[in-house]
Amino acid sequence: MKRGMWLAALGFAALAGTALAQGDVIAERRAGLKRMGGHMDAIKPVAESRGDVKALEPRVDDMIAWFRSMPQRFPEGSSTGDTKALPSIWSDRTGFETADARMVSQLEVLKKAAADGDAAAFATAFQATGPLCGACHRNYRAR
Ligand code: HEC
Secondary structure (H helix, E strand, O other): OOHHHHHHHHHHHHHHHHHHHHHHHHHHHHHHHHHHHHHHHHHHHHHHOOOOHHHHHHHHHHHHHHHHHOHHHOOOOOOOOOOOEOOHHHHOHHHHHHHHHHHHHHHHHHHHHHHHOOHHHHHHHHHHHHHHHHHHHHHHEOO
16 A cells, blocks of 8 residues: 555544544543542541541542543543533633642642541641632533
């Protein structure tokens, strides 16, 4: 096969791959975000009752890993389909990534409090965490 044909064939395969991956990427990020909601629901009563915050460390670790991967879960072209992602994610990429980076930093504070078994510090950090979910949703997620 001539070089040009190979390139054309490769290009087609890449396009087909993108179309397939897009449905997956939306379903996967939505499932991940649902899991993040589950973590927050599970953490809340423990934080508020100054319970065993050390036991929450694995949940916080999962959240840190997930939010670190968040920008790549919103690739160009994944704005349509079964998604509430707003076009502002792509038109204001810096703002979106900044909102995500804030989330990760806050979760690192939460993790330290969990690792230290410091329930008071954990409760304070948790109070500052929820609003960062809402701050991103306000600008980048459709109601
Ligand atoms: C950097 C931005 C950003 C941050 C931070 C963020 N979210 Fe979201 N969230 C989104 C976007 C965008 C969607 C819509 C995703 C889609 O429909 O493709 C979403 C959707 C969701 C959903 C709906 C998932 C579904 O069923 O479709 C839940 C639940 C959720 N987020 C929980 C959270 C929680 C809890 C936090 C904080 C711990 C959080 N999010 C932080 C941007 C963010």
